[in-house]
Amino acid sequence: xxxxxxAKRIALLSVLCAxxxxxxxxxxxxxxxxxxxxxxxxGNVFAILALIWxxxxxxxxxxxxxxxxxxxxxxxxxxxxxxxxxxxxxxSFSAAMIYAKREIFTLTAISVGAAVxxxxxxxAVFCLVAGTVSAFYLMPYLLVTGVIGGLTVGVTxxxxxxxxxxxxxxxxxxxxxxx
Amino acid sequence: MxxxxxRVKNGKFFxxxxxxxxxxxxxxxxAAVTVLILAQDKGELEKIEIYYDKILIYVYDNSLKNxxxxxxxxxxxxxxxxxxxxxxxxxxxxxxxxxxxDGEGAKVTEADCSVRADCVNFSxxxxxxxxxxxxxxxxxxxxxxxxxxEEVLL
Numbered sequence: 001x002x003x004x005x006x007a008k009r010i011a012l013l014s015v016l017c018a019x020x021x022x023x024x025x026x027x028x029x030x031x032x033x034x035x036x037x038x039x040x041x042x043g044n045v046f047a048i049l050a051l052i053w054x055x056x057x058x059x060x061x062x063x064x065x066x067x068x069x070x071x072x073x074x075x076x077x078x079x080x081x082x083x084x085x086x087x088x089x090x091x092s093f094s095a096a097m098i099y100a101k102r103e104i105f106t107l108t109a110i111s112v113g114a115a116v117x118x119x120x121x122x123x124a125v126f127c128l129v130a131g132t133v134s135a136f137y138l139m140p141y142l143l144v145t146g147v148i149g150g151l152t153v154g155v156t157x158x159x160x161x162x163x164x165x166x167x168x169x170x171x172x173x174x175x176x177x178x179x
Numbered sequence: 180m181x182x183x184x185x186r187v188k189n190g191k192f193f194x195x196x197x198x199x200x201x202x203x204x205x206x207x208x209x210a211a212v213t214v215l216i217l218a219q220d221k222g223e224l225e226k227i228e229i230y231y232d233k234i235l236i237y238v239y240d241n242s243l244k245n246x247x248x249x250x251x252x253x254x255x256x257x258x259x260x261x262x263x264x265x266x267x268x269x270x271x272x273x274x275x276x277x278x279x280x281d282g283e284g285a286k287v288t289e290a291d292c293s294v295r296a297d298c299v300n301f302s303x304x305x306x307x308x309x310x311x312x313x314x315x316x317x318x319x320x321x322x323x324x325x326x327x328x329e330e331v332l333l
Contacts, residue, residue, distance in 0.1 A: 029294050036297040036313065052183045076293055076316045078273070098183055107187050109197035116204050126315065131233045134311035134322055140211040147204060154192075161187045 013050060013058050017065045020046035024070035036138065037122070038145040040152055041115055043070070047091055048098075048111060048157040056095045063087040081129060082122045090118035107161075111154030116146040222308045222325035227285045229278065230320040231255055231271050239265070239280050246280065273317045284310075285321060292316040 020043040027039050043066050051059035067083040097110040105113070119142040127135050229237035229252075236252025239245070246265060248256045258267045265280040276298065277289035284306035287298045295301075298314040305312060308325025 031295055031297070031301065034301050036301045037315065052187060074293065078316050078318060082315070103186055103190065103194075105197050105200050106190060106192060106194050108192050109194075109200045112204065113200050116207070120207075126313070130313065130318070130320055132230075132311070132320055132322065134309065134320070135313055137215055137309070137311070140208060140215055143204065143208045143211055147208075158187055158190075158192060161184060166184055166188075 009054055009058070013054055013061065016046045016050045016054075017062050020044075020062055020066040021070055021073070024066055025073055028070075028074045028076075033141075033145045033148075035141040035145055037126075038119075038142060038149075040149040041118065042149075042153060042156070044090075044111070044114070044118075044153045045157050045160070047087075048094060048107065048153065049160065051091070051095055051098055052107075052157075052161060056099065059091050059095060060088065063091045082125050085125050086118045086122035089121045090114040093117050106154075107158045108151065108154030111157060112147055112150030115150030115153065116143055119143065119146040224284065224306060224308050224310075224323050225326050226324045227280065227305055228322050228324055229256075229267070229269060230322065231269065232318040236269065237267060239267075239285065241282075241284075244280075244282055269317075269319060271317055271319065276314055276317060276319055278321060284323070285312075287312050287314065287321065290314060290317070 023046070024043040027042060031038060032040055047059055047062050047066070050062045064084065064087075067087045068080055071077055071080045071083055091114070094110055094114045097104055097113070098107070120139070123135060123139055123142055127133055224241045226241060227239040228235055229239075231252070234251045235249050237249065237256050238247050240247075244265075246258060246267065248258065255269050255271050256267060257270070258265060260266075263282060267278045267280065269276045269278065274291040275289075276287055276292070279286055279288045284304045286304040287302060290296050290299050292298065292314050293316055298312055298319070302312040303310075305321060305323040308323045310323040312321040313319070
């Protein structure tokens with residue numbers, strides 16, 4: 001039974017990783033914001049789903065796969081360092097909030113916070129790597145786009161979790177208890 | 180059903196405590212805008228410098244309206260005058276960027292860095308000192324420098 005659950009979890013994680021990668025690649029084709037580097041970050045919907053449905057390690061694995069493979073697929077290996085560092089910091093924030101003993105913030109607010117942190121870290125890492133402070137002029141724009149992206153991701157994730165019956169993934173009683 | 184899922188399923192999109200987080204973000208936005216307004220050097224444009232991987236490869240003198248390819252930049256940079264404009268092509272191992280200097284400033288007009296090409300489509304034009312255009316995939320920076328000195332920390 002344990003093996004079957006492990007297989008189910010790996011299968012679900014694979015599906016979420018595939019979804020996150022597809023969205024990451026498609027988002028690279030256009031931008032809803034006229035700000036360099038700004039994206040809605042819809043791939044993070046899958047990271048939040050992995051954190052909630054599966055666990056912290058799975059959420060981290062998804063972010064690593066999304067950042068590394070996503071940047072390689074889009075032909076931009078140089079961006080791995082920005083995407084990965086920002087992704088890991090923001091998913092750690094989300095995990096700490098989601099796994100808190102009692103509800104501190106709603107998932108929507110957590111997502112907004114994570115998106116803003118993601119953009120701050122990405123901008124800071126870029127300034128460090130490029131050796132210039134000039135890119136800090138983008139910070140106010142990135143904070144605002146982070147709020148818009150975070151709201152979109154948060155509301156979408158909440159709706160998906162609300163509408164998806166838990167039995168769709170975890171029909172086994174032992175899994176329900178586990179968390 | 181585990182705690183996390185039931186918390187979201189039975190929860191709302193907004194609770195009063197969220198205001199705290201949104202307030203912190205609002206303060207951060209206000210602080211960033213204030214710093215941007217106060218600290219940004221938006222003086223007269225003296226020079227425009229192009230860096231590849233933190234190495235200065237090209238300097239355009241905005242008052243003399245001509246540019247100099249640095250020693251390090253010789254293998255990456257070619258320039259060509261077209262009417263009133265100077266067209267500089269930077270070809271690095273990662274790809275190429277075309278930067279056009281028109282006497283008032285500089286703009287990246289072409290690049291093969293990505294489909295979105297943020298450096299071309301979303302980065303505007305350098306017309307003041309402190310303005311900058313970055314091409315992350317090509318590790319390229321185009322920075323406006325004023326009389327106060329350069330902005331790049333090298």
